[in-house]
Amino acid sequence: MRRPLLPLLGLALAWIMLAASVIFLLAPLVVTVGVSLSPSPVFQLPQGELSWRWYARVGRLEGLLPAVLLSLQVAAFATAASLVLGTLAAIAVVRGQFPGREAIATFLVSPLMLPGLVIGLAMLQYFRALGLREALPSLLLAHVIIVLPYVMRTLVAGLALFDFALIDAARTLGLSYPRAVLRVMVPVLAPSFITGGLFGFLASFDNYPISIFLTDVYHRTLPIQLLQYLGESPDPTIAAVSTLIIALTLLVLFIGDRMVGLSRMAGV
Amino acid sequence: MGAHLDIRGVSKRFRQSTVLDDLSLSVGQGEFLSLLGPSGCGKTTLLRILAGLLAPDAGRVTLAGQDLGRLPAHRRNVGVVFQNYALFPHLTVAGNVGFGLRARGVARAQIEARVSELLEMVRLAPLAGRAITQLSGGQQQRVAMARALAVNPALILLDEPLSALDRKLRETMQVELRALLRQLGMTAIFVTHDQEEALALSDRIAVMNAGRIEQLATPEDIYSRPATPFVLDFVGQSTLLHGVVVEAAEGFLTLHTAAGPVRAVGHFARGARVLAAVRPERIAPGPASDAAWTGITLPLQAQTFLGSRRLLHGRLPAGDRALVEVPPETEISGDALPIRWRVSDTLVYPVPEVA
Structure with a gap:
C-alpha cells in the first residue's frame, strides 16, 4: 500500500522545524564557546588553531570576581528566602480555606509575566519612597521577587499532589508536627524544592533588567559587569566568561537531572 | 475490670x-x-x-x-x-x-x-x-x-x-x-x-x-x-410493613397492614402507628399453620437469583417492601405466594407521629 503523500510532507516539515529550532537555540552558545577559544582579538570563530589566552585573562579582569561573588550571594540569599516564604505561601494557598486563594497564588507568580523593566523601575521608585537607598538590601529584596514565582509555581503544583495524611501518619508514629513536616514533607517534595530552587537561582543569577535599576558603582551584579566590559573593551574575554557560565549551568542541570530528572524539572 | x-x-x-x-x-x-x-x-x-x-x-x-x-x-x-x-x-x-x-x-x-x-x-x-x-x-x-x-x-x-x-x-x-x-x-x-x-x-x-x-x-x-429503624435499615435487608396496632393483649400484638393482618410480640397501645419488619431469611413460603406463626399472602413482583439463594420481591404500597429469601432451586409460579414467619421474628418500631 502506498502511504499518502500529505502526512509524509507534514512529518518532514515538522522535523525540519524541529531541527531549525534546535539550531537557532544552540547556535549562539556554540558561537560563544568558539569565539572564546579563538586566538583572534576580535569576535571571530577560530580558524585552525585554538587558544586559551582569553581564559587566562578572565582572572585579570578588573571587578569580575566581586561581581561574581555578589551575584552568587544575591542569588543564594534570594533562593533561600524564597524557599522558606514560598513553601509557607504555597501551603496556605493549597491547604487554606480563605477566599481569594487563587488570586494570591496568581499574584505571587505574576512577576514571571511582567516585563523586568517595569518591575525594576517600580522597585526603584518604591524603595526610594521608603527611603531605602542602599544598593545591597535593594538588590536582595528585589531578587526575592525574581525567585519567588519559580518556587511558588513548582511548590503549589507539588503540594497539590501531596497527601497531607502522610503528616498525620508521621505524627501518630511519634513525630511532633514540625518534625513530621521536616522528615516527611520535605523529602517527599524534594523534587519541587530542587526544581524551583535551581530555576529561581539561575533566574536571579542572570537577571539584568531589574538589577540595572538597583545597582551602584560598588555593587554590580555579573550581568551588568559583563555588559560594561562589552562597552569598554569588547574582546573575547567576555566570551570566555560566558562559556564558564554555560559550563556552570550545564553542571547545575546535570546535578538536577541526577537528583530529580530533567523531564520532571522541565515539566513542572 | x-x-x-x-x-x-x-x-x-x-x-x-x-x-x-x-x-x-x-x-x-x-x-x-x-x-x-x-x-x-x-x-x-x-x-x-x-x-x-x-x-x-x-x-x-x-x-x-x-x-x-x-x-x-x-x-x-x-x-x-x-x-x-x-x-x-x-x-x-x-x-x-x-x-x-x-x-x-x-x-x-x-x-x-x-x-x-x-x-x-x-x-x-x-x-x-x-x-x-x-x-x-x-x-x-x-x-x-x-x-x-x-x-x-x-x-x-x-x-x-x-x-x-x-x-x-x-x-x-x-x-x-x-x-x-x-x-x-x-x-x-x-x-x-x-x-x-x-x-x-x-x-x-x-x-x-x-x-x-x-x-x-x-x-x-x-x-x-x-x-x-435506622439500624434495621443500615444493616441488612428486610421486609417493611407500615401498620396500626388493632389488638394488644398480654404482650402480643396484631397489626393491620396493607398486606393483611400481621402478629408480633411487643407492648404498644391500640391505635399506635408502627413499622413491622422481618429479615428475609426468617421468612418461608407456606401458610401460617399455628399460633407461633404469622404470615401474609404476597403479590409477587420480581425475583433475583443470587447463586446461593433466590430473593423474591413483593408488590406492596409505597413505603412498604417485601423481601423473601428462598433456596435457589425453589420453583416459584403464580402471581401470589403465601409466606410465613415466627411471631417472635416480627420486629416492631414506633412510627413518629409527624413523618
Whole structure:
C-alpha cells in the first residue's frame, strides 16, 4: 500500500522545524564557546588553531570576581528566602480555606509575566519612597521577587499532589508536627524544592533588567559587569566568561537531572 | 475490670453542625469494635479525636488508665491505619515499618530486628527493600498494618483500611487482619461504612448516626435485634410493613397492614402507628399453620437469583417492601405466594407521629 503523500510532507516539515529550532537555540552558545577559544582579538570563530589566552585573562579582569561573588550571594540569599516564604505561601494557598486563594497564588507568580523593566523601575521608585537607598538590601529584596514565582509555581503544583495524611501518619508514629513536616514533607517534595530552587537561582543569577535599576558603582551584579566590559573593551574575554557560565549551568542541570530528572524539572 | 479505652461525653462541632454529640463508649482490652455508619455520621471524626489529630470540644478519653486529655498525637501510643494507607513514598517497605521506632529513637539493631519480625508476621519479608510504589494494594495494606503495629501501640485505629481493595482480596484480608489482631491481643477500633465487613470482623459494633451511637451490641444482636429503624435499615435487608396496632393483649400484638393482618410480640397501645419488619431469611413460603406463626399472602413482583439463594420481591404500597429469601432451586409460579414467619421474628418500631 502506498502511504499518502500529505502526512509524509507534514512529518518532514515538522522535523525540519524541529531541527531549525534546535539550531537557532544552540547556535549562539556554540558561537560563544568558539569565539572564546579563538586566538583572534576580535569576535571571530577560530580558524585552525585554538587558544586559551582569553581564559587566562578572565582572572585579570578588573571587578569580575566581586561581581561574581555578589551575584552568587544575591542569588543564594534570594533562593533561600524564597524557599522558606514560598513553601509557607504555597501551603496556605493549597491547604487554606480563605477566599481569594487563587488570586494570591496568581499574584505571587505574576512577576514571571511582567516585563523586568517595569518591575525594576517600580522597585526603584518604591524603595526610594521608603527611603531605602542602599544598593545591597535593594538588590536582595528585589531578587526575592525574581525567585519567588519559580518556587511558588513548582511548590503549589507539588503540594497539590501531596497527601497531607502522610503528616498525620508521621505524627501518630511519634513525630511532633514540625518534625513530621521536616522528615516527611520535605523529602517527599524534594523534587519541587530542587526544581524551583535551581530555576529561581539561575533566574536571579542572570537577571539584568531589574538589577540595572538597583545597582551602584560598588555593587554590580555579573550581568551588568559583563555588559560594561562589552562597552569598554569588547574582546573575547567576555566570551570566555560566558562559556564558564554555560559550563556552570550545564553542571547545575546535570546535578538536577541526577537528583530529580530533567523531564520532571522541565515539566513542572 | 475497667475499660481499656473509655470515651465519656465527647462532642465536636464544625461551624454550625454537630459532628459528635455527647458520645460515650467503652472498649475492653483486646476487643475489636467497629464504628459503623454512613458517611458524615462522625465515625472518622471520633477516630481522629482518639488519635490526637483533632481536639474534642468537650468530653474526656482515657486509655489504659491514662487521661489522653490534650496529649498530642505523637505522645499517645495509638497506631493508625489510614484509609489510603498514607505510606511514605520516599522510604522502602522496611523504612516505613521502622518509621515509628526511629521516631522514638530506638537503637538501630533493635529496629532491624523488630522490622523483620513484623514483615515476617505480615508475610512481606522478601519485599523489605522494595519501594512503596512497586507494591500491590493488598501488600500496601499489610505494610500499613505492620507500620502501625511496630511500636506496639496500646490501641490500633483502622480507618476503612480495606475499602480500596477489590471484593475478593478484601475478604481474604479481613480474615488475615482479624487473625493477626487476635494473635496479638490488640485492642482495635475499626471504622467502616460496610455493614458486611463490620458483621464479619467485630466483637461488638457501634452503629453511628448523626454523631450518636444508635446501638452498641454484638454483630448477632445488631442484625437480629436492631434497636432502631435506622439500624434495621443500615444493616441488612428486610421486609417493611407500615401498620396500626388493632389488638394488644398480654404482650402480643396484631397489626393491620396493607398486606393483611400481621402478629408480633411487643407492648404498644391500640391505635399506635408502627413499622413491622422481618429479615428475609426468617421468612418461608407456606401458610401460617399455628399460633407461633404469622404470615401474609404476597403479590409477587420480581425475583433475583443470587447463586446461593433466590430473593423474591413483593408488590406492596409505597413505603412498604417485601423481601423473601428462598433456596435457589425453589420453583416459584403464580402471581401470589403465601409466606410465613415466627411471631417472635416480627420486629416492631414506633412510627413518629409527624413523618
